[in-house]
Amino acid sequence: xxxxxxxxxxxxxxxxxxxxxxxxxxxxxxxxxxxxxxxxxxxxxxxxxxxxxxxxxxxxxxxxxxxxxxxxxxxxxxxxxxxxxxxxxxxxxxxxxxxxxxxxxxxxxxxxxxxxxxxxxxxxxxxxxxxxxxxxxxxxxxxxxxxxxxxxxxxxxxxxxxxxxxxxxxxxxxxxxxxxxxxxxxxxxxxxxxxxxxxxxxxxxxxxxxxxxxxxxxxxxxxxxxxxxxxxxxxxxxxxxxxxxxxxxxxxxxxxxxxxxxxxxxxxxxxxxxxxxx
Numbered sequence: 001x002x003x004x005x006x007x008x009x010x011x012x013x014x015x016x017x018x019x020x021x022x023x024x025x026x027x028x029x030x031x032x033x034x035x036x037x038x039x040x041x042x043x044x045x046x047x048x049x050x051x052x053x054x055x056x057x058x059x060x061x062x063x064x065x066x067x068x069x070x071x072x073x074x075x076x077x078x079x080x081x082x083x084x085x086x087x088x089x090x091x092x093x094x095x096x097x098x099x100x101x102x103x104x105x106x107x108x109x110x111x112x113x114x115x116x117x118x119x120x121x122x123x124x125x126x127x128x129x130x131x132x133x134x135x136x137x138x139x140x141x142x143x144x145x146x147x148x149x150x151x152x153x154x155x156x157x158x159x160x161x162x163x164x165x166x167x168x169x170x171x172x173x174x175x176x177x178x179x180x181x182x183x184x185x186x187x188x189x190x191x192x193x194x195x196x197x198x199x200x201x202x203x204x205x206x207x208x209x210x211x212x213x214x215x216x217x218x219x220x221x222x223x224x225x226x227x228x229x230x231x232x233x234x235x236x237x238x239x240x241x242x243x244x245x246x247x248x249x250x251x252x253x254x255x256x257x258x259x260x261x262x263x264x265x266x267x268x269x270x271x272x273x274x275x276x277x278x
Contacts, residue, residue, distance in 0.1 A: 043204070043205065043206075045205060046205055046237075046238060046239050047205060047236075047237040047238050047239070048237055048239045048240050049236045049237030049239070049240040049241065049242050050199065050240050050241055051236070051240075051241050051242045051243055052241075053187075053196065053243070054187060054192070054194040054196065054243045056165050056187075056189045056192060057189065057191070057192075058164060058165060058189060060164075060165045062165075062187065062196075065165065065166075065167060065187070066167060066183075066185055066187075066196075066198060069167035069170060069185065069277060070170065070183065072277075073170075074170060074275040074276060074277050164189065165187060165188070165189045166187070166188065166189075166277070167185050167186070167187060167277050168186045168187070168188050168193075168252070168276065168277055169185065169186035169252055169256070169274035169275060169276055169277060170183070170184070170185050170186075170274070170275055170277060171183070171184045171185075171258060171272035171273050171274040171275060172184070172272055173201065173203070173258075173260075173270045173271065173272040174218065174270060174271060174272065175270055176259075176268040176269060176270050176271055177267045177268055177269060178203055178204040178206070178267075178269040178270060179202075179203060179204060179270070180202070180203040180204075180260060180269055180270020180271075181200070181201070181202055181203075181270075182197060182198060182200040182201030182202055182203075183197070183198040183200055183201065184196070184197055184198070184201075184258050184272045184274065185198065186246065186252060186274060191248075192245075193245075193246040193248065193250075193252075194243050194244065194245060194246060195211070195213075195232060195243070195244040195245075195246055195258065196241065196242070196243050196244075197240075197241060197242050197243075198241055199240055199241040201239065201240065201241065201242075202238065202239045202240075203238050203239075203260050203269050203270050204238060204269060205238040206238075206262050206267075206269065207262065207264050207265075208262060208263045208264040208265075209234070209235040209238070209260055209261065209262055209263075209269065210231055210232070210233065210234055210235060210260075210261050210263050211231075211232040211233060211234075211235055211244055211258065211259070211260060211261070212225075212229045212230065212231055212232065212258070212259045212261045213229060213230040213232060213246075213250065213252075213255035213256075213257065213258060213259075214226075214228065214229045214255060214257040214258075214259060214271075215227075215228040215229070215254050215255055215256075215257070216228070216257060217257060217273070218257050218259075218271035218272065218273045219271070220257075222266055222267075222268060225257075225259065225261075225268065226266070228255075229255075230247070230250060230255055232244040232245070232246065233245075235260055252274060252276075253276070256273060256274045257271055257272070257273055257274070258271065258272045258273075258274060259271045259272075
């Protein structure tokens with residue numbers, strides 16, 4: 001045993017110095033791999049964030065807006081819009097409405113007959129009828145002008161509504177290579193668009209985590225996911241609410257999958273499918 005140790009440990013001072021430097025280099029490389037490459041310590045450390053909702057030109061309660069959207073849900077919201085449009089477009093036809101139309105036609109015929117007899121029997125009655133017609137014409141013109149003004153005001157109101165903040169897409173995270181849960185929503189006012197992870201978001205911590213948008217489905221392979229994607233930047237924390245800016249030219253009907261992506265090791269931590277709200 002002593003002979004073996006004697007062969008392994010150099011007896012000269014220079015040899016011992018060289019051995020010490022080599023051992024220190026091996027330890028240094030090991031520390032670098034453990035903490036800076038594989039980041040094993042992050043398994044035991046959570047990075048918690050709690051960002052406020054994104055700021056828009058119009059002040060709005062983001063938490064309340066998201067809560068209402070989640071209560072409605074994508075399918076319920078679409079059905080409500082469809083039902084409202086159907087009711088506004090055409091009301092139900094009833095016997096009462098048909099009888100009203102018949103009476104109106106009869107009254108019109110009676111009025112026409114009375115006017116004809118007045119013209120044949122009395123010239124003064126004809127003149128009065130003409131005056132009444134002119135008066136009715138001016139009244140119709142004024143009513144049409146008021147109607148146009150009201151229509152213009154309605155258009156302005158709809159323009160203001162279009163600029164309001166709304167929840168455009170909603171999704172829920174599910175696990176892939178790591179546990180992941182929580183809500184992802186897309187908020188927009190027509191000018192700015194943000195992806196927000198709500199305060200229920202949570203996944204494992206890890207090295208070099210980014211947020212991606214993909215055209216592939218949430219359960220697609222890694223190669224398919226990275227075939228066409230948009231990088232929204234670094235994940236700010238593995239737990240808690242956070243916001244990410246979505247460029248204005250991104251088509252979210254195509255890039256409808258969100259992922260927490262480990263860039264260094266090409267690992268998908270979790271994904272969410274974004275469903276349109278209307």
